[in-house]
Amino acid sequence: MRRDDPIPLVVDLDGTLLRSDLLLESALAYTRAQPLRLLAPLAWLAGGKAHLKQRLAQAAEIDVTTLPYDQRVLDLIGRERAAGRRIVLATASHQLYAERIAAHLQLFDEVLATENGVNLSAERKRDRLLQQYGQRGYDYAGNSNDDLPVWAAARHAYVVSAGGRLQRRAAALGNVAAVMAPVAPLQQLRTMLRAMRVHQWVKNVLIFLPLLAAHAANQPTRVLAGVLAFICFSLCASSVYLLNDLLDLPDDRRHKSKRKRPFAAGQLSLGIGMALAPLLLLAAFGLALWLLPWRFSAVLLAYYAITLGYSLYLKRLMALDAITLAALYTLRLIAGAAAFAVPLTFWLLAFSMFIFLSLALVKRYAELREARRRGETAQASGRGYFPGDLEMISSLGAASGYLSVLVLALYTQDRATVALYSRPQLIWLACPLLLFWVTRTWMLTHRGQMHDDPVVFALKDRASLLVGLLFALIFWGAS
Known part of the structure; x- marks a missing residue:
């Protein structure tokens, strides 16, 4: 490209420069800030x-500094700008957001965006560019079907992250200068499963605990009911994880590790998440209502409602957030019993x-310890805690863990336990094991070695797995 090239490079925003969509970003930000006015956007x-x-745009604040920009498009802009070309941002997103992004990136000479009741997309964008630059008077980088008429009037077309069908339609125009390929379908599927947090489904094994405690694991019909309950709960949990990540975008993008989550990093379309979350939820309740007792569906509904409240509000409240997490784990046991x-x-x-x-307090402690290590003193983003709360959280968490040991010890003296087990005194051996595990978990957390969800950590940690095996052997021996 000549340095004196008078043809500007026009760049689209949503899905091109930005690996996201600002309309969906703003809708989610509004939902997070105004959950009780959820229907207002329909009006x-x-x-x-x-x-x-x-x-x-007027109601929802978006931090443009943390948005997931496509480095390939930034590199293209950088090269053309260095060659002396004029760079224009032309987007269907609102002018307020477009101007903020342009001010942040400092790469654009002009911004054209939706304003004054005109949605700048498709033919409207093409007509605006033709009015300013004339036929073949601009190069254009875009990503969607709406960009076809804009490409058709451009000198050169840059096709960004478009599917195979759209690439073929763009190629038929005869002016494609470059194609930036989308993510491969198999990789997209892996990313979707990661967003669903399939690895977290292991937590739902807790559903089987009431069956084991009732010594009824040898009944095939109940085991089958447990498998179905596990599937339903897992689908519901994945729906919740998707919704939580969609609503948590601003906080996740500021977090050291959570910013790598699929939606926060722009690796998965927000539209996919917004469609998949209700589909998984419908599948979960459809199977539950069809194949399982109605009480299970009632518990599942309670789980979803509490989790929704947690995502929208409760997670920001000191102490109540941890108690809610503990209650959600306990609901898995209640669901199993149902x-x-x-x-x-x-x-x-x-x-x-x-x-x-x-364990919920372990999670909070690990997050706040990392914040203190970075020298932060302000309240954690989206949470009700300060890094200075570490000592109190560790005291409360360790005390709660030791109380669970006390409950286990008292359980051995209950008359129902004596009647249920032939050798209930053996259960006493589980108490020192649990004391060891709780103490070790908190010591590792205090040393900064707790990098996962504590339940997931326990399933990866050899010492925890050994304790779990010994626990199972003790209860088997006591039976």
Whole structure:
């Protein structure tokens, strides 16, 4: 390209420069900030798409410094700008966001965007560019079907992250200068499964605990009910994970490790997440209502409602967030009891609340320790804690873990336990094992060696797995 080339390079924003969509970003930011006014955007949409974008831009704050920009497009802009070309940002996103992005990147000579009731997309964008630069008077980088008429009027077309069909339609125009390939379908599927956090499904094995506690694991029909309950709970949990990540985009992008999550990093379309979350939820409840007792569906509904409340509000409240997490783990046990139609004992519920409260506080401690290590003193983003709360959190967490040991010890003296086990005194051996595990978990967390969710950590940690095996042998021997 000549340095005196008078033809400007025009760059689209959503899906091209940005590996995301600002309309969806703003809708999610609005939902997070105004959950009780969730239906208001539908009324705004009645006034047209441009009106919707304007109202969302005015109501929803987006941190443009943390958005996932496509490095390939940034490199293209950098090369052309260094060659002396004029660079124009032309987007269907609202002018407010476009101007902020241009000010942040400092790469554009002009910004054209949706404003004054005109949604700058497809033919409207083409007409605006033709009015300013004339036929073949600009090069254009875009990514979607809406960009076809804009490419058709351009001198050169740059096709970014478009699927095979769109690439062929663009190639038929005869002016494609370069193609930046999208992610391969197999890689996209892996990313989708990562966003669903399939590895976290292992937590739902807790559903089987009431069956084991009732000594009914030798009944095939109940085991089958457990498998179905596990599947339903896992689908529901994945729906929740997707929704949580969509609503947590601003906080995740500021987090050291969470910024690598698929939605935060722009590796997976927000539209896919917004479509997949309700589909998984419908599948979970459809299977549950069809194949399992209605009480299981009721518990599953409670789990989803509490998790939704956690994602939208409760996670920002000190102490209540950790108690809610512990309650969500306990609901897995309640769901299992409902699916198996077996009683749930006071001892199992008490043990669950104390041990999982301890693990929830482990998670908070690990996050705050990292914040303190970085020298931060302000309140953690999206949380109700300060790095200075570390000592109190560790005290509360360790105390809760030790209370679970006390509950286990008292369980051995209960009359129902004596009747259920032939050698209940053997269960006492599980107490020092649990004391060791709780103490070790907190010591590792204190040393900064807790990098995963504590439940996931336990499933990867050899010492934890050995403790779990010995636990199982002790209860088997006591039976």
